[in-house]
Amino acid sequence: MRLTELRRHFSTSGSTLVKALDGVSLSVAPGEIFGIVGRSGAGKSTLIRCVNLLERPDSGSVRVLGEELLGLDDAALRERRRGIGMVFQHFNLLASRTVADNVAFPLEVAGVPAAERKTRVAEALALVGLAEKAKNYPTQLSGGQKQRVGIARALAPRPKILLCDEATSALDPETTQEILGLIKTLRDQLDLTVLLITHEMAVVKEICDRVAVMERGQVIEEGRVFDVFTRPAHPTTRRFIADTIGHSIPPGTVARLPAPGAGEARRLLQVLFAGPNSTRSVISEASRRYGLDLNIISGRIDEIAGEPFGIMALAAYGAPEQIEAALAWFAELGLGITPIPDSAVEGH
Numbered sequence: 263m264r265l266t267e268l269r270r271h272f273s274t275s276g277s278t279l280v281k282a283l284d285g286v287s288l289s290v291a292p293g294e295i296f297g298i299v300g301r302s303g304a305g306k307s308t309l310i311r312c313v314n315l316l317e318r319p320d321s322g323s324v325r326v327l328g329e330e331l332l333g334l335d336d337a338a339l340r341e342r343r344r345g346i347g348m349v350f351q352h353f354n355l356l357a358s359r360t361v362a363d364n365v366a367f368p369l370e371v372a373g374v375p376a377a378e379r380k381t382r383v384a385e386a387l388a389l390v391g392l393a394e395k396a397k398n399y400p401t402q403l404s405g406g407q408k409q410r411v412g413i414a415r416a417l418a419p420r421p422k423i424l425l426c427d428e429a430t431s432a433l434d435p436e437t438t439q440e441i442l443g444l445i446k447t448l449r450d451q452l453d454l455t456v457l458l459i460t461h462e463m464a465v466v467k468e469i470c471d472r473v474a475v476m477e478r479g480q481v482i483e484e485g486r487v488f489d490v491f492t493r494p495a496h497p498t499t500r501r502f503i504a505d506t507i508g509h510s511i512p513p514g515t516v517a518r519l520p521a522p523g524a525g526e527a528r529r530l531l532q533v534l535f536a537g538p539n540s541t542r543s544v545i546s547e548a549s550r551r552y553g554l555d556l557n558i559i560s561g562r563i564d565e566i567a568g569e570p571f572g573i574m575a576l577a578a579y580g581a582p583e584q585i586e587a588a589l590a591w592f593a594e595l596g597l598g599i600t601p602i603p604d605s606a607v608e609g610h
């Protein structure tokens with residue numbers, strides 16, 4: 263899937279122009295789970311809706327499964343959309359239909375004969391583990407089960423691409439894990455390409471292979487999830503990540519730390535250990551090289567997309583210029599360093 267230079271502008275009542283998409287280009291490889299993350303209003307929904315042309319971009323190119331969709335007539339477009347399933351935040355199930363009839367709905371619209379519909383519905387419900395709920399109505403299901411029905415409905419036409427629009431945002435954390443696990447399993451089983459949008463980095467960390475961060479209609483950062491998490495380049499990405507894998511300094515810790523001596527400064531730092539230098543004894547080496555006292559406050563090992571990395575909070579004491587030199591050295595080694603302002607941990 264290749265989206266190139268997509269633009270979509272809306273003029274609002276006060277005739278201000280909203281650039282929902284301001285030149286977005288993205289490529290998603292077959293079989294990949296690709297996340298688009300951004301705050302509310304960043305343009306994520308507009309972007310994902312451009313993939314099946316529920317939203318038509320003002321300009322740009324939308325190539326899906328090797329074909330440009332923008333030039334197709336209505337009949338051809340309807341046909342191609344069957345290869346692109348979509349899952350919604352609020353499930354969008356029809357309350358008057360049973361689970362099986364909800365899943366059958368896109369097949370009915372596509373004119374699939376009844377016998378074939380039955381087979382496909384059974385197949386889709388089995389894939390999401392809800393075969394025994396076929397005759398139930400949506401009101402009899404939990405949120406997680408409703409989303410499983412939403413996923414089965416998206417899968418019934420046997421698509422190659424699955425679009426997930428905040429698919430877990432209405433679910434509790436445990437159910438979110440379940441649904442994300444299911445999406446990953448389905449990708450593996452059915453060789454699906456998944457494009458998902460979310461405002462939560464935790465979702466990206468859990469299942470995506472690559473991620474694009476959007477802000478004001480533009481992609482501000484893109485890459486492998488592990489790289490973006492461990493070496494974020496843009497301040498907005500850093501803020502997003504801080505919410506997910508930020509330092510964990512116990513409350514009151516800063517107040518208990520020794521004050522810096524005469525002529526000394528104290529800096530709180532978060533160090534991410536990832537990449538080729540992550541196993542080097544950088545803490546003691548930095549201490550020797552720059553004459554610093556490095557007080558380890560907290561540390562843990564976390565995992566992103568199956569790859570481990572270390573995260574540590576330190577208090578560095580020493581001459582201010584030596585601390586700066588050590589920071590530069592850490593950065594040179596490719597370790598992610600983020601100063602933690604005292605105010606971020608005091609007074610909790």
Ligand SMILES: Nc1ncnc2c1ncn2[C@@H]1O[C@H](COP(=O)(O)OP(=O)(O)OP(=O)(O)O)[C@@H](O)[C@H]1O
Pocket residue numbers: 272273274280281282300301302303304305306307308309461
């Ligand atoms: N049909 C429309 N008419 C006018 N403005 C629109 C329309 N659709 C989207 N916008 C505006 O475009 C911008 C991007 O919206 P979009 O819904 O794509 O963002 P988002 O990142 O998905 O946010 P959210 O998570 O809140 O949906 C917003 O400023 C929004 O108000």
